[in-house]
Amino acid sequence: MRRGFLLNSAKPKPSADKRVGNSASSHGSIVTAVQEGKKSIDSAVPYAKIQAQIMAGTTNDLERFKEECWKEYEWISFPPPNAVAAREPVTECIFLPGTKQALFNTPGFPQPLPPAPTNPAYRVAPIPGKRLGLIATCTIKQGELILTERPLLIRPRNTRMFLPPNLNEKQTTQHILDEWERITEPAVARMTEERRNAFFKLHNNKTGDGSGPITGLVVTNGLEWTNLHPGLTGGLGDYIAVCDLISRLNHSCSPNTQATQSRAQLASTLHAVRDIAQGEELTIHYFNTLGPAAARAKSCKRYGFTCQCPCCAQPKERLAESDARRTTLREFNLSDAEQRWAKDPTLPLDWLVTQCLEQLDLLEKEGLQACNSYCVLPQAIMSAYVMLADAKRASKWAVVVNERRWIDDYVPLDPSYLDPKSPAYEKNRAWGLRMQPW
Numbered sequence: 477m478r479r480g481f482l483l484n485s486a487k488p489k490p491s492a493d494k495r496v497g498n499s500a501s502s503h504g505s506i507v508t509a510v511q512e513g514k515k516s517i518d519s520a521v522p523y524a525k526i527q528a529q530i531m532a533g534t535t536n537d538l539e540r541f542k543e544e545c546w547k548e549y550e551w552i553s554f555p556p557p558n559a560v561a562a563r564e565p566v567t568e569c570i571f572l573p574g575t576k577q578a579l580f581n582t583p584g585f586p587q588p589l590p591p592a593p594t595n596p597a598y599r600v601a602p603i604p605g606k607r608l609g610l611i612a613t614c615t616i617k618q619g620e621l622i623l624t625e626r627p628l629l630i631r632p633r634n635t636r637m638f639l640p641p642n643l644n645e646k647q648t649t650q651h652i653l654d655e656w657e658r659i660t661e662p663a664v665a666r667m668t669e670e671r672r673n674a675f676f677k678l679h680n681n682k683t684g685d686g687s688g689p690i691t692g693l694v695v696t697n698g699l700e701w702t703n704l705h706p707g708l709t710g711g712l713g714d715y716i717a718v719c720d721l722i723s724r725l726n727h728s729c730s731p732n733t734q735a736t737q738s739r740a741q742l743a744s745t746l747h748a749v750r751d752i753a754q755g756e757e758l759t760i761h762y763f764n765t766l767g768p769a770a771a772r773a774k775s776c777k778r779y780g781f782t783c784q785c786p787c788c789a790q791p792k793e794r795l796a797e798s799d800a801r802r803t804t805l806r807e808f809n810l811s812d813a814e815q816r817w818a819k820d821p822t823l824p825l826d827w828l829v830t831q832c833l834e835q836l837d838l839l840e841k842e843g844l845q846a847c848n849s850y851c852v853l854p855q856a857i858m859s860a861y862v863m864l865a866d867a868k869r870a871s872k873w874a875v876v877v878n879e880r881r882w883i884d885d886y887v888p889l890d891p892s893y894l895d896p897k898s899p900a901y902e903k904n905r906a907w908g909l910r911m912q913p914w
């Protein structure tokens with residue numbers, strides 16, 4: 477799970493991100509305000525007309541253009557106030573065109589939230605040097621669902637914005653910040669008083685950079701919801717969710733939980749990725765932690781803190797060993813390995829399984845069970861045993877796959893694979909493929 481975005485990268489790149497305008501300085505322009513990442517964006521939004529008029533210089537009615545852009549947003553409350561499930565917490569959403577429909581087309585949507593636990597396995601508590609965080613109130617087993625929550629707010633991660641002419645870089649950044657504030661304000665205004673109070677109680681570490689109060693809170697607490705609207709290119713389907721509880725989690729480079737997003741529930745969920753002791757702080761990763769310690773330190777700095785997690789706090793020699801392990805993990809390409817093993821008859825029968833087991837071992841040594849590969853590698857091992865026509869071993873790994881559900885939009889395993897005697901094995905098209913002569 478990555479944090480939503482960093483403001484530093486919100487600045488439009490003058491040459492790459494300004495989408496239109498034969499002359500930005502004379503006609504204004506539309507920029508893609510990308511909150512993290514620098515991909516250019518193919519429009520899924522009908523801005524073409526606006527762009528054409530600006531480029532042709534047929535009008536400089538800038539206010540109208542601004543309003544046209546504004547019309548692209550949809551502010552909806554989910555569940556809607558008149559819904560049967562209205563007793564569920566409501567998320568205020570700001571959607572780009574088509575996202576609402578895409579969401580409603582999600583199979584099973586809207587799935588009800590599980591009942592709130594009477595004895596939650598967590599509590600919000602002060603954490604030395606980090607302000608607040610979440611603490612385990614009991615032992616939690618690997619794979620357990622710790623909490624499910626409807627975000628307070630969901631907002632696009634990228635959008636296109638109208639830029640008035642003649643702005644320098646600083647003014648451009650300020651304009652974008654102001655626009656984000658203006659776009660997000662109506663959603664915050666629609667929150668119930670209780671939810672709005674919870675939103676404004678979140679930590680804001682963006683108080684001195686020109687961010688409005690709402691934008692600062694979104695930047696500090698937003699969790700990335702990649703591909704909420706599937707099928708769009710260039711990140712236009714990516715959103716940011718701000719949560720009351722999950723946004724309180726602090727970062728670790730070896731986190732013990734993983735936050736994911738469920739489209740069917742329109743909810744953020746938190747799973748334990750290893751056994752957690754009572755009193756232990758619950759943590760997530762804010763960014764890809766497979767990089768070396770120095771790169772991770774830089775990332776943490778951008779989020780405004782110095783990481784003191786058990787991995788970063790190790791003595792130098794240990795840190796070098798850890799860096800080497802993370803490099804090996806980063807460089808491993810599972811699909812390459814799978815293809816090599818499937819195609820090369822000279823590779824030993826157990827080659828792929830051995831490769832995957834080595835990766836799993838490194839992940840555990842580094843406390844990186846929150847990585848998707850910790851869930852995906854057992855699937856690869858299970859598939860390898862299917863290709864080796866070994867249902868007994870395949871079913872053992874099916875059990876592991878079934879327990880590791882902390883990846884986004886987890887697709888449950890067909891339960892028949894849990895039984896080694898299931899006919900599902902021999903019916904599987906890959907059954908025994910690695911046994912056959914080439």
Ligand SMILES: C[S@@+](CC[C@H](N)C(=O)[O-])C[C@H]1O[C@@H](n2cnc3c(N)ncnc32)[C@H](O)[C@@H]1O
Nearest residue numbers: 606607608679681696697723724725726727781
């Ligand atoms: C999303 S908030 C997390 C909750 C926050 N600690 C609070 O009091 O609400 C992110 C902020 O928490 C702090 N934080 C997160 N992880 C941290 C860590 N490992 N060490 C120190 N501070 C951390 C930083 O101030 C960061 O900007």
